[in-house]
Amino acid sequence: MRFDGVWFRYGRRADWTLREVDAAVEPGQTVVVLGRNGAGKSTLLQLAAGVLRPSRGVVRDRPPIVGWVPERFPADQPFTAGDYLHRMAELRGHDPGEADQWIERLLLTAHTGTRLSDLSKGTAQKVGLAQALIARPGLLILDEPWEGLDAVARTLVPEIVAEVTAAGGMVLLSDHRGETAHLPGAIHWQVAEGTLAPAEPPPPPAHDQVVIEITVPRAAVDETVVRLRAQGHAVSSVRDVSAPNRTEPVPGPTASITPGGANARKAADGSWERG
């Protein structure tokens, strides 16, 4: 898919939101669009999805099946989540039952009978994600897909992105939370001052990190610390369970490893949230 000299503005007298955008996305590629609020990320994604038409220029070679997850799911509709997703499946020419696999996978089963307007923001966002995936899109557009999602659902996003790209599809997404660290191989675009340019992936924000406590046999401590660091995790200290007050700092990046804590239990049952 190619953006060929795409310009866009909302109205004839409005300022240009995007100017002279030339870019291409190859099959199997994931593109992360970065930029401050109001820079034009959502506009670019909507142009890619075909929701908006360029004021000048053209978007070429868009795959025939597009899945678009808007930044805010339109929950003000008189349908239950299940009814809505079945109808969206029908809209795509699929059997309504084909929505059920996404209802299960995105953990929406308990909410199928809930009216869209009564859903929490995160659950509504998952409904938005499900409707985009029913048709197995060749181009998946995700506008801030992690916004409002719980921890378990967040881990699904990279999985889904990987599945779409593995099948030869393309994924375009915007992210201001630094979650794109979970998308290995993604290329980055920066939207600023109405123009688009390649960008380096941003470092994950310091406030968006969590501490996981794990327990290992005493003999495996050194090996575990080395392995975790090799995987890019920060290890800050090791605590001896037989002497709970004795904590040994470990030189290097931060994180601590302690057994049986509250966070570990929450992580195990999937209810923990990133801080």
Added chain:
Amino acid sequence: MSPLIRMRLAGFLRGGRMLPPAIAVLVVLGVIYGGGASPAAVAYGYSAAALFPVLAWQTKLLLDTEPDVQRRLARVAVGARTEATAGLLAAAVLALVVCALAMGAPWLFNGIDTTKALGPGVALGVLAHLLAVPPAIAVGALASRAVTRGVRNGVAVLVTAAVLVVVLGLQGSVAPWLVPPVMATARALSGRELPGAPALALLTGWAALWCAAALLGYAQLRRSRS
């Protein structure tokens, strides 16, 4: 296309937005048939003219029921042309149901004079309603949020169009062809003699041309506005 038509009709009917136009239809029918029985052609001619603004309003309400983002999701799912057409067809289904109810209602309250031949009058009544439905849908579509982008503009378009249809449709109007032949049809059906085939062909062609121009404008505006 039919799943999208069904989805939009379901959204409109479940959301309760159908109530105001439904009440307006009852008021219109009460005014038309409250004064006693009339010949079928006369009654149905006025019924079609009086229903025109209500059907246009109902179309606008139906098209505006869906949130803008959902309309865009539908566009991504089925394509821009099908999305726009499905909205018009959903409005047409609803308008035809309203017309059928409006034509059946007077029989419950002896609103039709049955002492005269009914066949031609009823047939002309059906035609009058069929000639009113497409222009009403076109006006409602042009007043919808997808085109006007705001409540104030939408209401302005709707009210202006409804007033112009009456004012420019009056006998002796300087530019009757600027509006659909809603009033002209009502006049033709209330004359001493029922209109002949040439007059009906003229009214039908006039309505078809007007609708074609209005819907072309709607398609163009939808193309340029999301």
